Amino acid sequence: MITIVFGRAAQFILALLMMRVGTTLLTPQEMGRVSLVLTSVGFFAMFLVYPVGMFINRRLHTWQNHGVARYYLLRYTAYLLAVALFTAASLPLFYAMGIVKFGLSSAWLILLICGTLIFNTINQTSIPSLNLLGHTGRFIFLSNLTLLASFAAAILLVKIQGAYAQNWLLGLLIGQALIGLLGTRALFAVLKPPSPQAKAPVINRAHVRTLFNYAWPLAIAAGLTWVQGQGYRYLIGNALGLDQLGLFVAGYAISAGTIAGVESVLTTYFQPRLYRTVNDNPQPEQQALAWQRYAGAVIPSLILTVMYIIMMAPQLTRLFLGHKFQSAGIFVMWGALAEAGRVLIGVYSLIAHVRMRTRWLLIPNIIGALLSIGACLLLIPHFGGSGAGIGLVCSGAAVVLTMHLLFARHAGGGIAWRPLISALLLGGGLWASTLLMRNLMVASDWRHLFAVLLLTGLAELGLQYLVLHKHLAAPLQA
DSSP states (O other), X not given: OHHHHHHHHHHHHHHHHHXXXXXXXXXXXXXXXXXXXXXXXXXXXXXXXXXXXXXXXXXXXXXXXXXXXHHHHHHXXXXXXXXXXXHHHHHHHHHHTTSSOOOSOHHHHHHHHHHHHHHHHHHHHHXXXXXXXXXXXXXXXXXXXXXXXXXHHHHHHHHHHOSOHHHHHHHHHHHHHHHHHHHHHHHHHHSOOOOTTSOOOOOOHHHHHHHHHHHHHHHHHHHHHHHHHHTHHHHHHHHHOHHHHHHHHHHHHHHHHHHXXXXXXXXXXXXXXXXXXHHXXXXXXXXXXXXXXXXXXXXXXXXXXXXXXXXXXXXXXXXXXXXXXXXXXXXXXXXXXXXXXXXXXXHHHXXXXXXXXXXXXXXXXXXXXXXXXXXXXXXXXXXXXXXXXXXXXXXXXXXXXXXXXXXXXXXXXXXXXXHHHHHHHHHHHHHHHHHHHHHHOOOOSHHHHHHHHHHHHHHHHHHHHHHHHHHHHSOSOO
């Protein structure tokens, strides 16, 4: 666990440092353009790549045990190339329709979007697969190396070619590609070869049917999740312009990066154990118990993290965003609440993945997509970027509530309420202590900023240990 914490802490620091440098080198308009390109990548990835990737996560241990993982992963690479070709053929039409004004040529769009689809997916399949198979140290090292290489390449290209979105994105892509290839080599080195007497596996109609039955509901649900969680960026860009979109995304990214950092520590430690448990114990009762333990570790920790981000939003904005982005502080709060909804949706979605019933995800995601777009369309003209924040928070809360009502009975009734209440009380105590400390420390220079962040950060880590220590002592044993 110590390796995971320190490794993920380094990754978190690198990600936030990238945000600081990016918002210093690029204007809000260019950051808005970056977000539109990444959102477009997400559109194709969520519909066409994510469902197959989740199927790989669900089956990887079984494939490894039978020595056929290499075969199926190579077929997955061929599938990625087909997805990239389809995307390349679709983008000129998408560009010509003028739905979104990227301010980039179609050639740049094809290069950045298709390249990211291929190489970021390879990176994010091979390296996390090492963790699922128990090679956590290599996973941590290569994950951090990806960020470092992408960061260095992006800065270099911006300095040489100019402070434009396409140069920043191309640098990120180069880093993802280089380390993704290293990750693939490391993964294939630990995959079991098939036994000499075993026949080469053949993907038959039954295999395709199993994948299709798993993936098609997940594709629709993931696409709807994209509409709910990222579609608002097109609306802000069209209604308010790229400058306001850049400010919103920058503020949101502080919360998203912080929550993703905590989430990655928890999922790196607990999720492989969850998947091993459900693979080894097909009984619904044992699978429900495994999910309860997983949720009981993640959700209280999430509560503490969200409360910390909201109360420290002014300090986090000043530290991690450039001078041109200091007005984005209000969006940090909306980002924290919206990202809390995203993580909770992910936790409840695991019930459907564990039970191999991904069509259960359709109704909640339809509700979330409709509420998100409808609320943003209604509120953005009146409240600007905050209208998008309100829409995202309300839609996320609606999806979580719907999932709890529909899925809880399949997970032993859901998680216990006592750990959640304890986390809220602990977070409230930290909040009160922070307000008192701010009043006592009247200075407003950088020393004051670092002192407040250091003291509250140490207190936050202590509270995280309080809510997680029993799970660390007995992790997810069915």
